[in-house]
Amino acid sequence: MLFLLFALAQPLPPAQPPASGEPLQILTPAPPTPSAGTPGWRSGFPQTDTTCSRDDSGVPALRGGPRSERVWGSDMNSRLFGGAGQDFLAGGPGDDEVVGGPDLDILVGGAGSDRFVIDSADDSAADESGSWSQLNGDTIVVLTPKDFDKIDLRGMRKEGANVPATFLFTGRRPGNYAVWSRPRSGDTEVLVDVDGDSKADVALRLIGNFSLTPALFCGVGEGAVTEPSE
Ligand SMILES: [Ca+2]
Ligand SMILES: [Ca+2]
Numbered sequence: 476m477l478f479l480l481f482a483l484a485q486p487l488p489p490a491q492p493p494a495s496g497e498p499l500q501i502l503t504p505a506p507p508t509p510s511a512g513t514p515g516w517r518s519g520f521p522q523t524d525t526t527c528s529r530d531d532s533g534v535p536a537l538r539g540g541p542r543s544e545r546v547w548g549s550d551m552n553s554r555l556f557g558g559a560g561q562d563f564l565a566g567g568p569g570d571d572e573v574v575g576g577p578d579l580d581i582l583v584g585g586a587g588s589d590r591f592v593i594d595s596a597d598d599s600a601a602d603e604s605g606s607w608s609q610l611n612g613d614t615i616v617v618l619t620p621k622d623f624d625k626i627d628l629r630g631m632r633k634e635g636a637n638v639p640a641t642f643l644f645t646g647r648r649p650g651n652y653a654v655w656s657r658p659r660s661g662d663t664e665v666l667v668d669v670d671g672d673s674k675a676d677v678a679l680r681l682i683g684n685f686s687l688t689p690a691l692f693c694g695v696g697e698g699a700v701t702e703p704s705e
């Protein structure tokens with residue numbers, strides 16, 4: 476919790492005001508006190524979730540609605556869902572699953588092995604030039620590779636006739652059905668092509684300068700980039 480307070484005390488990146496000007500809602504103002512044996516409890520230390528095989532099915536879920544909301548994780552492991560609207564999701568010290576959903580969202584994992592899930596191209600759509608969009612793009616404020624935080628693209632649908640089983644990591648080069656990155660004003664853009672034309676359809680912004688590897692992702696493998704499907 477101290478870490479969360481510290482993280483929230485930092486200046487946040489510019490975000491669009493909530494649609495139609497409605498106030499943000501705080502869904503869980505008083506997180507429960509965890510203890511060993513509580514459902515969903517995991518210490519968060521040491522972080523041992525080095526793979527994408529973690530089963531979060533028994534972890535309590537906190538869900539935002541269609542409006543713009545703030546959703547706070549507890550001190551236990553949490554699953555945070557923003558739904559539609561411009562949401563602010565902040566995990567606590569546990570191993571959290573953070574799912575922004577459609578529209579611009581600001582995502583904070585906190586300590587622990589956190590998983591940021593992008594399920595659809597609409598969750599963080601790139602702009603017309605294939606770059607991160609100030610109107611629609613999600614921002615991950617605290618991504619900590621040493622804690623085995625991951626960006627999970629396993630649910631993202633690929634479009635075309637001969638799509639690969641996983642996205643392909645191409646470093647700093649665009650590619651068909653690929654994930655790549657590029658610097659952006661001291662931050663890092665993560666770009667994903669879902670339809671085989673080497674142009675980004677999905678764009679995330681990571682606060683900070685990252686040198687990415689496939690191990691940072693779920694649903695992304697190394698390998699030759701496929702040819703475009705006809
Ligand atoms: Ca929402
Ligand atoms: Ca966390």
Ligand SMILES: [Ca+2]
Binds near residue numbers: 575579598
């Ligand atoms: Ca989103």
